[in-house]
Amino acid sequence: MGEEDDVIASHSQLHVKPFSDLVSGEEINDSPIEEVRLTVPITDDTTLPCLTFRTWVLGIASCIILSYANKFFGFRANPLFVSSVTAQIAVVPIGKLMAATLPTRQYTVPFTSWSFTLNPGPFNLKENVLITMFASCGSGGVYADHIIISVKAYYHQGLKFAAAFFLVLTLKSIFSNTCIPEALPSVGPVFRIPILKK
Structure with missing residues (x-):
């Protein structure tokens, strides 16, 4: 029984945070890696300008x-x-x-x-x-540029600018999980498909 109590006690100590890790009721999200803790501050200096x-x-x-x-x-x-x-x-x-x-x-x-x-x-x-x-x-590259380059290099055909632009835009939107109406709310209704009335 003595060994089991020691294991339970040591296990429970692993999950207990000391009082110094609590700041106004919130846990400090600190790194477990010592080098990171010594290098990266855990607070944000709001006086530093960023979008300069x-x-x-x-x-x-x-x-x-x-x-x-x-x-x-x-x-x-x-x-x-x-x-x-x-x-x-x-x-x-x-x-x-x-x-x-x-x-x-x-x-x-x-x-x-x-x-x-x-x-x-x-x-x-x-x-x-x-x-x-x-x-x-x-x-990172655009996935569709390989298509445009292959059409020009191997088939000796050129894509018009509008076709190439919409190909790139479509594949970039699909592979980056974005949606045009969400990304461009001012032009969102232009891209909606009209519903046919009976």
Whole structure:
């Protein structure tokens, strides 16, 4: 009986959270890996700007560059793949350079009370993560481009722009589990099929 009580006691201790892990009645979602706990903070610094001019410029540029590079290198006999981690590492010095050189002047949007700045402060982790998300959108390819390229290369036929565009849009919508009326609510009714009246 003594060994069973010890096993039950040690098992119950595994599921008990110490009082220090509770903050105002909520559990802290902390990583079990020590290196992650030491590196990544468990709180969010809401003072850090994230959707900045640097984020949009570097994010769109990395998306375009990675999509072009992966498509270009994909035609090789031994294709190369450039991942979004490359952009994640490459944009850090560029972001810090932009933070050092862009003006901090406040610009106002005409006829509104909105204002923005090109340089809200030092380049931060949130901007880097968002730029990496932009880059990952460009690093993956479009499934339909193989169809368009095969038709041109092997059958010596060209697809008209509208046909190629709707082919890409259709397959991208199907494989990414999106729906056009949900993605574009302002043009949603245009894509509805009219119901025939008897």
